[in-house]
Amino acid sequence: MLESLQHLATGFGVALSFQNFFYCLVGVVVGTLVGVLPGLGPIAGIALLIPATFGLNATSAIIMLAGIYYGAMYGGSTTSILLNVPGETASVITCIDGYQMAQKGRAGKALAICAVGSFIAGTLGIFGLVFLAPPLAEAALAFGPAEYFSLMVFGFVVLSNVTGGSFLKSLMMAVVGLIIGTIGLDPVTGDGRFAFDSPSLLAGIEFVAVAIGLFGIGEVLVNVAQPAQTLEQKVIVPRFRELYPTLYDLKESIFAILRGAGIGFGVGLVPGPAPVIATYASYMVERKVSRHPEEFGKGAIKGVAGPESANNAACQSAFIPLFAIGIPFAPPTAILLGALLIHGVTPGPMMISEHPELFWGVIASMYIGNFILLLLNLPFVPVFANILRIPKKILLPLVTLFCLTGMYTVNNSTFDIWMMILFGALGFLLRRWAYEGAPLLLALVLGPKLEVAFRQSLMISHGNFEVFITRPISLAFLTATLLFLLVPLLQAFRKRLRSATATA
Amino acid sequence: MKRRDLIGGGVVFLFGAVTAVLSAQMPIGTFRAAGSGLFPLCLGILLMALSGAYMVQVFWSEKRPNEDGTSAAKEEGLSLPVIAFLTIMAVATLFLHTLGYAVVSFLLMAGLLRVLGLKRWPLNVALSLVTAAASHTLFVYVLKIPLPRGFLGI
Numbered sequence: 001m002l003e004s005l006q007h008l009a010t011g012f013g014v015a016l017s018f019q020n021f022f023y024c025l026v027g028v029v030v031g032t033l034v035g036v037l038p039g040l041g042p043i044a045g046i047a048l049l050i051p052a053t054f055g056l057n058a059t060s061a062i063i064m065l066a067g068i069y070y071g072a073m074y075g076g077s078t079t080s081i082l083l084n085v086p087g088e089t090a091s092v093i094t095c096i097d098g099y100q101m102a103q104k105g106r107a108g109k110a111l112a113i114c115a116v117g118s119f120i121a122g123t124l125g126i127f128g129l130v131f132l133a134p135p136l137a138e139a140a141l142a143f144g145p146a147e148y149f150s151l152m153v154f155g156f157v158v159l160s161n162v163t164g165g166s167f168l169k170s171l172m173m174a175v176v177g178l179i180i181g182t183i184g185l186d187p188v189t190g191d192g193r194f195a196f197d198s199p200s201l202l203a204g205i206e207f208v209a210v211a212i213g214l215f216g217i218g219e220v221l222v223n224v225a226q227p228a229q230t231l232e233q234k235v236i237v238p239r240f241r242e243l244y245p246t247l248y249d250l251k252e253s254i255f256a257i258l259r260g261a262g263i264g265f266g267v268g269l270v271p272g273p274a275p276v277i278a279t280y281a282s283y284m285v286e287r288k289v290s291r292h293p294e295e296f297g298k299g300a301i302k303g304v305a306g307p308e309s310a311n312n313a314a315c316q317s318a319f320i321p322l323f324a325i326g327i328p329f330a331p332p333t334a335i336l337l338g339a340l341l342i343h344g345v346t347p348g349p350m351m352i353s354e355h356p357e358l359f360w361g362v363i364a365s366m367y368i369g370n371f372i373l374l375l376l377n378l379p380f381v382p383v384f385a386n387i388l389r390i391p392k393k394i395l396l397p398l399v400t401l402f403c404l405t406g407m408y409t410v411n412n413s414t415f416d417i418w419m420m421i422l423f424g425a426l427g428f429l430l431r432r433w434a435y436e437g438a439p440l441l442l443a444l445v446l447g448p449k450l451e452v453a454f455r456q457s458l459m460i461s462h463g464n465f466e467v468f469i470t471r472p473i474s475l476a477f478l479t480a481t482l483l484f485l486l487v488p489l490l491q492a493f494r495k496r497l498r499s500a501t502a503t504a
Numbered sequence: 505m506k507r508r509d510l511i512g513g514g515v516v517f518l519f520g521a522v523t524a525v526l527s528a529q530m531p532i533g534t535f536r537a538a539g540s541g542l543f544p545l546c547l548g549i550l551l552m553a554l555s556g557a558y559m560v561q562v563f564w565s566e567k568r569p570n571e572d573g574t575s576a577a578k579e580e581g582l583s584l585p586v587i588a589f590l591t592i593m594a595v596a597t598l599f600l601h602t603l604g605y606a607v608v609s610f611l612l613m614a615g616l617l618r619v620l621g622l623k624r625w626p627l628n629v630a631l632s633l634v635t636a637a638a639s640h641t642l643f644v645y646v647l648k649i650p651l652p653r654g655f656l657g658i
Contacts, residue, residue, distance in 0.1 A: 051649070052647065166558070168554060168557060168558040168561065169558065171554055172516050172551060172554045172555055172558065175520075175547055175550055175551045175554060176516065176519065176551065178547050179519070179520075179523050179544060179547050179548065179551065182543060182544045182547070186540035188538070188540075189531075189539070189540050191530070191531070191539075191540040193527075193530060193540055193541075193544065194526060194544075217593075220589075221586050221589060221590070224585050224586055224589050224619075224620065225583050225585065225586050392620075393617065393620035393621050393622055394617065394622070394631065396616070396620060397612070397613050397616035397617050397620065397635075398613075398635065400589075400593065400612070400616055401609055401612055401613060401616075401635065401639060402639070404593065404596065404597070404612070405605075405609070405639060405643055405651070408600070408651065409643070409649045409651075412650070414597050414600055414601065417597045417600070418594075418597060421590060421593050421594060421597065424590070424593075425590055428586065433508065433509075433512045435512070451543045454543065455538045455542075455543070458535045458536060458538065459536065459537065459538075462536050463534055463535035463536030463537075465535070
């Protein structure tokens with residue numbers, strides 16, 4: 001424990017250097033903007049900014065990109081409260097009571113409690129990260145290819161199960177992502193696959209193009225398809241003097257914040273869109289433990305404080321599997337994995353010892369970033385609210401131009417732009433047809449790792465599949481996977497049986 | 505809705521089938537020494553199985569599958585503004601190297617603004633000019649990212 005604190009102190013030294021502090025500031029401000037603007041989520045935001053980090057060292061780059069991720073969690077609440085439109089999916093729940101508070105003239109209080117709750121939860125999440133990641137990384141040294149394969153399969157199944165919507169559809173999307181990930185050179189033999197003699201395809205599909213396409217252009221197209229009158233909305237702008245919580249508000253919310261932080265931290269450790277699930281779980285818990293559950297939905301401050309704290313804590317703890325095991329459990333951390341690989345850093349058990357300045361520097365920067373967000377966000381809420389006044393008919397072309405330019409700068413290639421447009425159209429159709437894009441993106445990023453782990457396991461075992469069930473850790477993951485597959489099936493069967501009995 | 509879900513499942517099934525067929529033409533090897541086609545072949549078959557199961561589920565279900573809380577879409581395919589938006593992006597990409605970034609970004613903005621309902625040309629042109637100039641300055645002069653200059657050399 002003392003050793004971790006010493007490393008953390010070193011991390012603060014790294015994060016507080018002028019360059020890293022500057023990129024942390026840029027990251028959290030851009031992240032807040034990404035969260036504020038409907039039509040641009042953290043996934044597209046991080047993917048878009050990756051090319052801008054090419055000239056930076058790995059530590060500064062990840063500090064900035066991580067800042068976008070957790071900064072977006074802060075920003076997302078602004079639109080939910082002021083506009084009743086979530087800036088990103090983790091802020092959907094905040095709309096319920098946040099907008100009601102704004103309607104009653106308490107928008108400033110809602111925003112303030114969001115910022116304070118996010119800060120407290122973010123801080124607690126960082127402490128969890130400090131003390132949990134190193135032992136987990138040590139434990140992960142026992143992982144071989146079979147364990148990694150089973151863990152990734154478990155991740156895909158859980159993500160597909162909890163993403164929302166049809167489980168089968170999400171699983172199908174994960175397999176589609178894995179197939180797209182096989183385009184290009186075989187990671188073991190070096191043979192070309194599905195390249196059709198095209199040198200661009202031989203290099204594989206750029207994951208940034210898929211991320212920006214599905215989550216940037218796709219989201220823009222969804223907005224374009226909306227009727228013209230819904231493109232403009234009325235924004236409630238709070239006055240500056242309203243932007244601080246009273247002692248009573250803090251007293252009312254503190255336990256909701258702490259519960260939210262606990263729930264968020266736990267949820268962030270398991271595969272899935274952690275911040276989204278954490279907000280729903282926190283809201284349910286708050287309503288259940290409240291002495292006045294009837295107030296929820298009518299502007300209860302706990303209904304804002306709990307979920308907003310939960311999504312920030314989940315966001316911080318989602319870094320634990322990424323840094324310690326090298327396996328991201330959610331699309332934003334999958335993009336960060338891609339960014340780490342681009343900068344020549346392989347996350348996993350050895351990362352903490354091989355790149356201590358990066359690991360501890362990024363953790364310390366998160367604390368600094370949370371503090372910057374607390375200081376900056378409240379005074380700048382009126383500014384962000386005014387940004388929301390920019391009509392969407394101007395905002396959407398701007399986002400599109402930025403996506404197109406950002407995409408070109410990754411490899412200076414128009415092929416990547418074509419891929420982005422293609423995946424943009426696909427993202428739009430997926431949204432329309434109620435398919436989830438998140439499993440596809442995660443599978444695309446993890447696909448090559450999964451294939452290598454699968455083939456290495458079978459090579460080691462001389463083609464014997466028992467390798468996946470004779471190793472205890474692998475068996476544990478596969479058993480958990482099986483449970484996740486069987487439970488929904490059994491529930492559906494029981495439901496059918498009940499309805500059949502009722503009609504009979 | 506049921507018809508749409510069946511078509512969606514069918515498209516995914518077809519994708520799985522094409523993957524499996526193309527993979528089967530690659531070296532498959534054995535499980536001990538897998539060839540480059542084995543993994544995608546397994547994925548293609550798995551996708552066919554999953555989409556097949558989904559289509560069966562949709563076919564036999566009484567209620568519409570999207571009533572389970574997913575965001576059901578009211579409209580089905582690509583609407584006219586979406587097609588126009590995509591076409592403008594595609595044309596811009598096509599002429600990026602020929603016309604250069606500065607000109608293409610201006611034309612892209614003007615086209616997209618028009619599609620989204622900014623009908624007054626003077627305002628449209630002014631906004632597009634300002635945006636193109638600002639993004640050109642940001643990327644080329646501030647971030648020092650080389651962007652296509654086109655035949656005009658800008």
